[in-house]
Amino acid sequence: MSDIQAVNNSPSDEIDLVKLVKTLWQGKVTIAVCTIVFTVCAVVYALTAQQWWTSKGVITVGQYQNIANIRSQVTNLYAVIDDPSKINTILNSKSLFDNYITEFNAFDNKKAFIENNEIMKEYADEAKLTEQNKAQFIISWAKRISASELDKKNQPGVYLLSFEGTSSILAHDLLVAYSKDISNKVRDELIDALDAKILYSQQILRANKLALEASARQKLTTELVKTKYALDMAKSAGVNKPFADMNNSEIFQIQLGTEALTEKKQLLNKVKDLSIFEPRLGTIQTKLEFLSHIKLDHSMALQSVRYLQKISYPTSRDKPNRINIIMIAIVLGFIIGSIIFLTRKALAKFKEN
Template identity: 35%
Template sequence: MKMSINNSMDESSQISGYTTLEWVLCFWQKKFLIVITTLIFAVAGVSYAYYAQSWWTSTAVITTNKARDIRIFSENIDNLYVNSGVGGLVSQALDEKRLLRTFVNYFNAYNNKLEFLEGNKSIKSDFINEKEKHDFLQRFIKRINSEKVGNDSQVLYSLSYTATSSIKSHDLLSEYINFINEKVNKEVVSSLKSDINNQMKRLTESTVSLKINAEVKQHAEILKTDYALKIAEAADLKKPIAELGNSQIFNIEIGTDGLKEKSLILHNSKDLALFEPQIDIAQAQINFLKDINLEKAKPFNAYRFVKDVSYPMSQAYPSKLIIILFSIIFGFSVGCFLVLLKLKIKK
């Protein structure tokens, strides 16, 4: 029984005609080959890690801005909320969550990335000709990213920009965030201008309609007054008579003197608001809207930093340590393989 166990152990300790001890001695004898091969690959790995293009990723985390900070936008807009009829439109346009969604959508937009990269001086210096430009920009566009993080209770987005140096990734991410924020500001101003113009158009149309109604009422009042004057003259009622009251169709109780003056005023009156008071209200709203100067509005941030743009402390890729370790392991494996190959040839 013991002999069979020993035989099986001897057989397992032999590989391709060599015992484990012989393998160890063989590798030891050829250790210089293994060491040299390992060193060659290690040097190659170090050289590649040193000269290979390194990439650095700068990040920032943003969330919705505070309402009071966004309201700064409207502080210098005179009469914005006073009887202008656009207060609700402004509140909707400056909704914090809506602004953040717009910012993130603009941040991810391909055309915005392309516009930023094409107009950035530091990026322009990295490509030489137009033929190289397209491929270069396509690679860089993929390195501008955003990702939703956190839970439903707090809306958080992580923004990242990968560039060829720590400083460059930080600066370009900061510049791109400002670039997008300016676009959001312009979009809000443009949207409000459109809303204000639509409101003015609606009020102008309403004013025209009110003036037509006022002219009809004025004409009807003139006819009634003239008829009442004729009746009063026929009745020889020159002075007001209180007992008649004003329940008659033609109010002759003020007498012919009063009716003549009333008729004169009605014929000469240009103030249609006497017959439609809403005309003055609508006109006041139009004047308020005309006085709104969106160019005076202070710019605002559509976001708030939870984590400001940071300088990356280590490069994103390639990892120099991993490259060197992989080169050493690969070189050692190649050295061992060469030893085995030489033994195979000799055998």
């Protein structure tokens, strides 16, 4: 039964299709005009529409030698602190890379770049921005800047940097400039962290120094008082010369004799080097001198990431896709032309009936 229906339906379907083609052929002028109009409009739009090009670069975690220059500047800091891992955490390549990605995608950084970059200022001037649409201008451009992971499953830690501009050259120049700004920001944050670490170490050492100096002064005062008492006792006992067999366990060492005690008293009054009583003061002073010799270069170049593919000039336009626009226009023109003709024919037939 189904085979009979298929046979019966097939000729009618073919007849309907042939009729449709014949009917559309009758309206070939309307369809052609409509198609031509749509095609011309599409060509004009495709040729005059704003072009968009995307410059790209591929980055991953930097290598140890990329930050060797800044490590060499903080060698003295390694010699001072007890736990080098605290510095290694700051100088960790993965941490620097993650910070770079975070700063690259931060809206505030994009906003600052759009407001201050000379190329972006020209765009803003051409757009004749008012206070009302300035925010929208910034948001629309911020969306054209991104750092996204390429393939999290097969290539973790590999990111694609992109910046969309109105020409190949401008897209490239904008991405280079923005990447440089982010690198400088990461460098400044790194140096600020190291400066904070140096300052903290200096503060701890100075606090320890003050405490040890106070302890040393107390010991000096105590020793001076004991010497004065011993001298008075030695004078009373008539002990002028040191005993041959001295007992150093005595609190007041009168066995030294008045001559030695007088000399000891004079020397104690002249003591300036408190490390005699607190040897750790010498070590702390040496560490403070080490830290004072650290001079971080705030203008140095820091390569916080490694480029697997350097920022390049785009070779093909992203928008508009002229071929697609024209093809879509041709199809739309044909469809709308057909609809117009069929509608007019149906209305005419309706009027006749």
